[in-house]
Each structure stands twice: as C-alpha cells, then as structure tokens.
Amino acid sequence: MNYSKEDSIAALATAAGKSAIAVIRLSGKNAFQIINKIFKTNSKSSQQIKYGYIVDGTEKKDEVICSFFKKPHTYTGENLVEISVHGNPIIINEVLNLLYKNGARSAQPGEFTYRAFLNGKKDLAEAEAVCDLITSKTNASIKAALNNIEGLFSSKVKTIKNNLTNLIAFMEANLDHPDIVFLSCEEKLLRLDSYIKDIQNLLKTYKTSKILQNGIKVVIIGKPNVGKSSLLNTIIGKNKAIVTNIAGTTTDVIEETINYKGIPLTIIDTAGIRGHNKNLIELLGQKKTKETIKTADILLWMFDGSINLDQNDLKIATFLKASKLTVRIIAVLNKTDLPLKLSIDSALDINQLTSTIIKISTKNETGIFNLLNEITKVAGFSDFVNDRFMINSRHSILLQNALNSLIKTREILDTKDADEIAHFEIVNAQTALNEILGINTNQDILDTIFSTFCIGK
C-alpha cells in the first residue's frame, strides 16, 4: 500500500451516489496550494470557511464551500481542506480529477486517519475506534467507540505501561548496583500483583466489546408447532414469519435484528426438526436448520408445554448431544397460557444440555422480557454502563501477552529473585502494551488495520 507521507491526498469523504451535498477531503503539505489553483472566491476575509467556485481554467465546475483547516490543529495534523460540493457523482468525479491533475493523489483506505496516527493526533487504539464508530450498529456501541476515540481505553493502557516503566527503572538500577536495594522484592511483587489485576480487568471487557460490536446471534429451534415463528414475531413486534397450526409451516431460515438495550440481537427462526416426514422441502429446511445451529451464539430450544414430550423432542436432544456444540442453550417452555402437561427436566435429561428453562406464552406475550434478559445474561453481557469502552481481538491478544509476561516476571522474582530474567519478561509486557498504542508497531500490522477503513476516513 502506498502510504507515502510526502503526497497530498484527496478522496470523497461522504457516501457515493447522489446527495444534497458531498464532502471531498484534501490533506497534505501542498493542500492549500493545490486548492488555490482551482478555487476562485471573492471572499477577502481570512475566515476559514469560504464560498466560491471550483474552476478548470475559466470553466466553472461547481459552486462550493471550502473549509480550510491550518495545521497542526486538524484531523490529520496537516493542512486540510474540506470541499462541500453538490452531491452529483459527475461533479464529484470532476472535482476529484482536478485535484489529482493539480498535484494530489487518491487517498488509500483509512489514510487520513493513518496520517492522524503518524502525526501523533491519535494513538493506534484511538485510530482503530474511528472505524468502530462508523460501523457500530447500536447507540451503546457508538458510545463505547466514542469513549475509545477520546482515549478512555488508551489512558488505562498508558497508566499500566507507565507503572511498568517505573518498575523497570528500579530493576535496571538493581542490575547496575546489585549491592543496593532500591526496591525490596516484596514491594516489586506487590506492584506486579496490582498491574496483573489491572490487565485482567481490561481483558474482562473483551466479551462485552465483542457483543457490542457483533451482537448476539440467537437461533430458535424445536420440533414443528411449538411456536418458533410466533416467538420470532413477538420479539420483533411484527408478523414476519407465517404462523399456522400445520406442523412444518416454516421451511426456510428467517431472521431479523433488533436493538435490545443497545445490543444487536439477531433472532433466527428455523424449520422444525422432526423424525418422520417425506416432504423434500421440509427435509431441506431441516438441513438448513442444522447448518444454522452451528453459527449460533445462543440456541433457544423450544417446547410446547401444553402437550407431552414426544419422539421429535427426543430426536432433537439426541442431535444436540451428538453435535457436541459449545453454544449455550436456553430451554423455552411455550404455551404456558394453556394447562401445563410437560415436565422437560426429568424426561430429557436436560441438565446435560442446559441449566436454564424459561417459561413463556407468545400468545399472551408473557415471559418475553425475562427471556431477552436471560439471553444477554447467558451471552455474558452485563448491563450498560456509561464509561464503557471497547477492546478488539488485537488488543485482547496483546493484553494476554502482557499478562503472561507479568505472571512469569512475578514467578521469577518470587522463586529466584533473578532480576535479569525477570527484566527480560517485564520488558516483553511493556512491548505488548506499546503495540496496543501503536508504538513500534510493525508496518504490516498498521497496513492491515488501516486497510479495513473506508476511503476518505
């Protein structure tokens, strides 16, 4: 990827297609010289936002507003111009081509943010959050991503890192002057314990972060007619799936995503599983159900509480046990508005598969909130807090590396008091934390991170 810092770069920052206004960004050493070649204005003022025309020689191309941002207080840390043009793709292309003709080149994905990172406007974790903010699916994940951009996560990493630096200095002094005790071994161990705890606490937020970003995929399974489609419809609040009293109504996979307490919950209705049937469509539907089960975060295994268990329920139990799934299962006892005939626990040896049984009636809409809360709880999501931040898999791997190195440092100090080997381990931990912030991070990793951004960001 060409991320040369010397070039001035330009790209459309708003979505492609027709729109009222489109914004083109231009950043770099020569940004102001380039725009001045093609922007004509009567404005004499030194204000930063100017009205005028984009011209190619004497030919007017569009009526625009140009916003000038002088370095260093800009997004990229360089001179930056934002040109608000009319949102016609032909105009956008013409203006971009004029910029390219006059010395800018087309920006790579994420290159504006990459420059912000290179110029010290953002550390790597803060820069990554910009992409998260754009792709966030709910208000809760937006809030968390915004907290990351503002440095909430980075500041926690920096604090631990600075503490390690301090401890490393003591250890180095000890190595240089073995006869002087700058810091007792007990004190070193105490400090290490506290840093280990800090990192463990950060790691705890990984599960929640994943849920905030990717949501929870909930797959409803069960034999025909237990009320799977009725449950989907009740949760999403509309009649998306057909409901009848004919067993085998649903033959396809039907899904819808809702926002529950800020978490994207994708609810998936499937074809009922049963032993005896010769209908090809239903058989294909059941095959699809089994494939969908493999992609679930949580399975809702539904039962009809108004009738006795039968071979079909047992067939599903056998299937689930044989599949050795790691997915969490919630048993859902439906139709509790009718007299209860079913006791699942004894008959199915259900404890092997789940410890959670929730009673609902899709007809009376009872137990539904209880079920949704149980879903988020089983998925490992604690209730929304204001100062939530997100850690991604890259951060989590590096935090884990730092943790392992600190645990080793502690072991070495505790058993051997061997400063030299302990020093090697604690420096490893420091390096891992630095990498989270983008200090000495290898170029391939940076390329991979920024290539996932959109162009113009």
Ligand SMILES: Nc1nc2c(ncn2[C@@H]2O[C@H](COP(=O)(O)OP(=O)(O)OP(=O)(O)O)[C@@H](O)[C@H]2O)c(=O)[nH]1
């Ligand atoms: N009394 C009562 N009837 C219900 C309830 N939930 C669903 N039903 C009825 O049960 C029948 C089957 O409902 P569906 O939602 O189509 O069941 P399903 O599990 O999707 O069935 P298939 O698609 O055939 O696998 C319909 O007649 C529903 O009206 C409930 O809570 N109480």
Ligand SMILES: [Mg+2]
């Ligand atoms: Mg159905």
